[in-house]
Amino acid sequence: MTHQIRESGHNTKLTPRLKYLPFALPDIDETELREVKEVLESAWITTGPKTKQFESAFANAVNVKHAIAVNSCTAALHLALEAIGLQRGDEVLTTPYTFAASAEVIRYFDAKPILVDVDSRCLNMNPELIERAITPRTKAILPVHIAGLPANLDAIHSIALKNGLPVIEDAAHAFPTKYKGKMIGSLSQATCFSFYATKTITTGEGGMICTNDEALAARCRIMALHGISKDAWKRYTAEGMWYYEIVAPGFKYNMTDVAAAMGIAQLRKAQKMLARRQEIARRYNEAFSSIPKLQVPHDNPEMQHAWHLYMLRLNLEQLRIDRAQFLIELKNRNIGSSVHFIPLHIHPYYRETYGYKPEDFPVAYREYRREISLPIYSKMSDQDISDVIAAVVNIVDTNVR
Numbered sequence: 355m356t357h358q359i360r361e362s363g364h365n366t367k368l369t370p371r372l373k374y375l376p377f378a379l380p381d382i383d384e385t386e387l388r389e390v391k392e393v394l395e396s397a398w399i400t401t402g403p404k405t406k407q408f409e410s411a412f413a414n415a416v417n418v419k420h421a422i423a424v425n426s427c428t429a430a431l432h433l434a435l436e437a438i439g440l441q442r443g444d445e446v447l448t449t450p451y452t453f454a455a456s457a458e459v460i461r462y463f464d465a466k467p468i469l470v471d472v473d474s475r476c477l478n479m480n481p482e483l484i485e486r487a488i489t490p491r492t493k494a495i496l497p498v499h500i501a502g503l504p505a506n507l508d509a510i511h512s513i514a515l516k517n518g519l520p521v522i523e524d525a526a527h528a529f530p531t532k533y534k535g536k537m538i539g540s541l542s543q544a545t546c547f548s549f550y551a552t553k554t555i556t557t558g559e560g561g562m563i564c565t566n567d568e569a570l571a572a573r574c575r576i577m578a579l580h581g582i583s584k585d586a587w588k589r590y591t592a593e594g595m596w597y598y599e600i601v602a603p604g605f606k607y608n609m610t611d612v613a614a615a616m617g618i619a620q621l622r623k624a625q626k627m628l629a630r631r632q633e634i635a636r637r638y639n640e641a642f643s644s645i646p647k648l649q650v651p652h653d654n655p656e657m658q659h660a661w662h663l664y665m666l667r668l669n670l671e672q673l674r675i676d677r678a679q680f681l682i683e684l685k686n687r688n689i690g691s692s693v694h695f696i697p698l699h700i701h702p703y704y705r706e707t708y709g710y711k712p713e714d715f716p717v718a719y720r721e722y723r724r725e726i727s728l729p730i731y732s733k734m735s736d737q738d739i740s741d742v743i744a745a746v747v748n749i750v751d752t753n754v755r
């Protein structure tokens with residue numbers, strides 16, 4: 355079943371796409387290989403000069419004072435919550451429409467994630483519902499910039515300010531992203547990025563905490579490496595000292611220089627990769643926005659969307675097939691796809707721990723059931739884009755109700 359319609363002007367004809375198009379692929383070339391080779395040959399393979407270099411290049415890119423490289427965004431979020439002093443029994447406001455990491459880091463402290471339903475257009479936390487969810491136990495707000503389109507930070511910051519709460523951004527999707535002309539990364543107490551394999555820039559596994567708060571940065575640095583007051587690089591180089599102090603039972607979250615070397619190369623081409631994703635989004639929007647069975651993702655001219663994900667929504671009442679079948683039809687046409695996200699509150703852990711029902715967060719639940727994510731990455735060729743468009747159009751055309 356590899357036949358599909360391929361676009362050719364206004365004529366459409368069936369041609370097979372023989373090779374499966376993966377949902378996501380990293381954009382890796384000689385530049386990453388060269389950087390990594392240099393690290394391996396230097397024999398300094400764990401946290402060291404390359405990590406420092408990556409941190410300062412990233413801080414520069416998002417215009418922030420401190421950037422602390424760690425081994426995941428999950429680690430970054432954990433450290434940021436530790437640094438603001440989150441305690442057992444505290445509450446943190448976040449969104450149900452996200453990946454596991456955003457809320458599990460709150461549970462690490464035996465604190466409670468308080469889910470706030472999303473805005474149906476952008477699928478980010480609905481600010482009108484945030485204020486109502488605040489209690490005397492609320493200790494932070496943790497918004498997620500879903501797909502790479504920023505949450506409403508003006509509203510979130512004003513609520514946070516009024517209630518004396520720090521904002522920790524889960525920016526796993528949001529590099530490079532701008533909020534009203536300013537880079538995401540410097541706008542809240544802390545902003546956490548992901549360099550996981552499928553994210554907009556990757557180090558295989560990796561993350562970054564960005565902050566302008568000196569004390570918060572210092573605490574994250576210490577806790578990222580065993581609660582030790584000096585890192586390994588300073589301890590073992592000639593000018594370093596053998597002496598160190600354990601000031602808290604920290605974690606092992608440091609980034610390696612091998613990963614940082616990849617990050618340096620990825621960072622250099624981040625704008626080029628973004629431009630390609632913008633082009634893909636533009637072509638998808640152009641093809642899909644006039645089809646009433648489809649709802650193209652929300653964008654906002656005041657923002658720079660990172661286009662980590664292209665989240666298409668199906669108007670299911672106009673189709674004969676459901677979302678699950680739509681994904682199978684894509685697969686039958688050799689197009690990879692995914693779903694973002696299964697809302698947290700319908701997963702067994704959260705359902706059983708907090709007694710949630712699907713309707714408790716009706717917008718997240720409803721939108722999840724009609725969402726499909728299409729491939730959007732810089733390695734895609736023009737033909738790949740055309741193939742995705744043709745497959746989607748063909749599935750819609752052959753399944754109108």
Ligand SMILES: *Cc1c(COP(=O)(O)O)cnc(C)c1O
Nearest residue numbers: 426427428453455526548549550
């Ligand atoms: C990928 C992701 C994370 C976790 O990132 P890791 O680097 O894999 O820990 C956190 N939040 C969201 C929304 C994500 O998509």
